Amino acid sequence: MANVNENFLNLKNDYLFSTITEKRNEFEKNNPDKKVISLGIGDVSLPLAPVVIEAMHKAVEEMSRKETFRGYGIVQGYDFLIDRILDVEYKKRGVTLDNDEVFIAAGTKGDLAGIAELLSEENIVALMDPVYPAYRDANIMLGRNNIVYLKATEENNFTPEIPKEHVDIIYLCSPNNPTGTVLTRKQLEEWVKYAKENKAIIFYDSVYEIFIEDEEIPHSIYEIEGAKDVAVEFRSYSKLAGFTGVRCSFAVVPKELKAYTKSGKEVDLNSLFRRRQSTKFGAASYITQRAAEAVYTEDGQKQIRENIKYYKENAKYIKEELEKVGFIVYGGKNSPYIWLKTPNGMKSWDFFDKLLNEAAVVGTPGVGFGDCGEGFFRLTAFSSKEDTKEAVDRIIKLFK
Numbered sequence: 100m101a102n103v104n105e106n107f108l109n110l111k112n113d114y115l116f117s118t119i120t121e122k123r124n125e126f127e128k129n130n131p132d133k134k135v136i137s138l139g140i141g142d143v144s145l146p147l148a149p150v151v152i153e154a155m156h157k158a159v160e161e162m163s164r165k166e167t168f169r170g171y172g173i174v175q176g177y178d179f180l181i182d183r184i185l186d187v188e189y190k191k192r193g194v195t196l197d198n199d200e201v202f203i204a205a206g207t208k209g210d211l212a213g214i215a216e217l218l219s220e221e222n223i224v225a226l227m228d229p230v231y232p233a234y235r236d237a238n239i240m241l242g243r244n245n246i247v248y249l250k251a252t253e254e255n256n257f258t259p260e261i262p263k264e265h266v267d268i269i270y271l272c273s274p275n276n277p278t279g280t281v282l283t284r285k286q287l288e289e290w291v292k293y294a295k296e297n298k299a300i301i302f303y304d305s306v307y308e309i310f311i312e313d314e315e316i317p318h319s320i321y322e323i324e325g326a327k328d329v330a331v332e333f334r335s336y337s338k339l340a341g342f343t344g345v346r347c348s349f350a351v352v353p354k355e356l357k358a359y360t361k362s363g364k365e366v367d368l369n370s371l372f373r374r375r376q377s378t379k380f381g382a383a384s385y386i387t388q389r390a391a392e393a394v395y396t397e398d399g400q401k402q403i404r405e406n407i408k409y410y411k412e413n414a415k416y417i418k419e420e421l422e423k424v425g426f427i428v429y430g431g432k433n434s435p436y437i438w439l440k441t442p443n444g445m446k447s448w449d450f451f452d453k454l455l456n457e458a459a460v461v462g463t464p465g466v467g468f469g470d471c472g473e474g475f476f477r478l479t480a481f482s483s484k485e486d487t488k489e490a491v492d493r494i495i496k497l498f499k
């Protein structure tokens with residue numbers, strides 16, 4: 100008899116996005132003349148930058164010739180890309196890393212799940228509430244049910260205090276999905292201090308790093324002294340360069356980072372992750388890595404930043420226009436996410452229904468990201484300028 104991995108049975112249904120889709124489909128069926136605009140999903144809408152397309156074409160051509168054809172790649176990633184990451188993402192910010200501390204992969208979602216496997220299922224995990232649901236689900240799949248939720252509320256500006264109790268694994272996401280808030284240098288210093296004192300590990304998800312505009316906000320956790328001893332950092336080309344369909348990411352696992360056996364012996368996570376990847380991961384494709392490399396050329400940087408500017412203008416428009424009519428709005432500055440407080444204490448799903456049924460606009464109910472998201476609503480800046488403007492205008496008309 101094949102027994103099922105019962106950890107999977109502890110997962111909650113993916114209720115949030117399936118319910119949104121059901122409600123939208125139902126509305127569209129009943130209102131075929133109305134154009135529904137979605138500011139709901141975190142997927143990008145602008146096409147890839149021309150330098151990226153050019154690099155991919157060139158890599159495909161290379162694959163067509165015997166002399167330049169590439170087969171299985173290097174599991175950790177090609178040095179041509181890792182060198183550029185070290186230079187542009189880190190050296191520029193005073194962070195020195197070795198090539199073998201960076202692992203190229205096919206998206207942060209997979210990296211988050213992969214790294215989580217290296218640590219014991221008995222660990223206590225700290226997650227924010229509200230939270231990007233994949234952190235929680237990846238841990239539940241591993242049988243790690245000892246989860247402490249740290250409340251991210253208006254009162255603490257959506258950045259929870261350091262826990263009073265002991266935890267072993269901490270997920271931090273800055274800029275944050277869904278709240279759009281960022282962690283300051285001081286807050287990160289406190290987390291690093293806590294992690295050191297508790298021999299805990301921080302999983303630092305900064306896939307939205309490119310959206311940071313405030314000078315004083317750190318772009319990498321390694322800008323904080325001592326962070327290499329306690330933190331893994333995750334970055335992705337998904338939002339940075341529109342690679343949601345191409346798939347490329349990297350994780351930094353510093354050689355200083357240690358976890359412990361039950362008897363207290365130190366184990367080096369960098370080697371452990373390399374071992375894990377060489378067994379379970381088949382390397383990101385050569386074509387994809389050449390595409391990511393192109394992001395770091397002068398033209399590449401210019402072109403991807405133009406796309407980010409476009410999304411940031413959307414975020415600014417949503418935030419400012421909604422504020423003008425009295426909404427309380429968070430995020431939207433160092434982030435593509437706008438986290439708005441629903442008016443008159445409306446429940447997140449009631450606000451969703453009102454927007455869909457009366458304005459044909461789709462967003463994401465905050466409560467879907469955790470209980471503390473009740474009474475909030477997430478809008479994203481990733482749609483077209485025209486749709487964003489139209490959606491905001493429709494919302495304003497409803498509440499003016």
Ligand code: PLP
Pocket residue numbers: 141205206207208209231272276304306334335336337343347348
């Ligand atoms: N982390 C956060 C906070 C995200 O919002 C997302 C995607 O939306 C991811 C990770 C996954 O990124 P990727 O496309 O690289 O798998």
